[in-house]
Amino acid sequence: MASFHEVSFPFRVSNGSSGGPERKTEIVDLNDGREERNASWSNSRRKYNVTKGLRTADDLYDLHVFFEERRGRLYGFRFKDITDFQSTRPGQKPTALDQPIGTGDGATKSFQLVKVYGAKFAPWTRKITKPVAGSVSVAVGGGDRSSGWTVDATTGLLTFDAAPANGVAITAGFEFDVPVRFNSDTLDATLASWRAGTLPDIELIEIRL
Incomplete structure (x- = not known):
C-alpha cells in the first residue's frame, strides 16, 4: 500500500x-x-x-x-x-509445524499466514501480514516442503505452485x-x-x- x-x-x-x-x-x-x-x-x-x-x-x-x-x-x-x-515461544526456534494455516482442497493455492493464541476456551487467530523475508518454513501433511511455494513478505500470503491435495494439513513457521x-x-x-x-x-x- x-x-x-x-x-x-x-x-x-x-x-x-x-x-x-x-x-x-x-x-x-x-x-x-x-x-x-x-x-x-x-x-x-x-x-x-x-x-x-x-x-x-x-x-x-x-x-x-x-x-x-x-x-x-x-x-x-x-x-x-x-x-x-515468531510463530512459537520466545527462546525456541520456529519450525514448519508451528502454526496451522489451512487445509488443502485440491484447488486452493494461496493461504494467509496466521498465528493462533490459545487452544481450549476461545482461541484467537491473528493475521500475519509482515513476515520476515527468508524466515518462513512450510510443511504439507506433516512433511517439510522446501520448495514449490513462495511467500509475499509484504502481505503474508503463501502461494503454492500446485494446490495441496484435499484434506492435507498445511502448517508454517516464521518470524514477523x-x-x-x-x-x-x-x-x-x-x-x-x-x-x-x-x-x-x-x-x-x-x-x-
Missing part, C-alpha cells in the same frame, strides 16, 4: 520498548449487580512506547531521521515486538514484524531533554492491514 514503507524501525531502540496488545470491551452494569461484556473490536491492536529505548544521542538522532522520513503519522513501517515476533505508525505528528524530543531524562512518551500504534 502506498502509505506503508517496507522499512524496519531501528532495532536498538525497539529493543528497549514497552507495550503490547490492547482490546476494547464495553461493560454494562445490570440492575441485579451482574454485568454484560461485549467486544467492540474483533481483533486486538498493539501499542508501544519506544522512549526507554533511546539510550544514546545517536539513537535520538536516528529517531528524528526515521520520524521525518515517515512524515510523522503518514507512513506506516515495520516494528519488531521483542516479546512476540508488526505494521505500525507513529501515534503523533509531533516529536517533542531534544538532546537536552534526553540528557535530563525528561523525554515525553513516544508511541507507536499498530495498523490494521
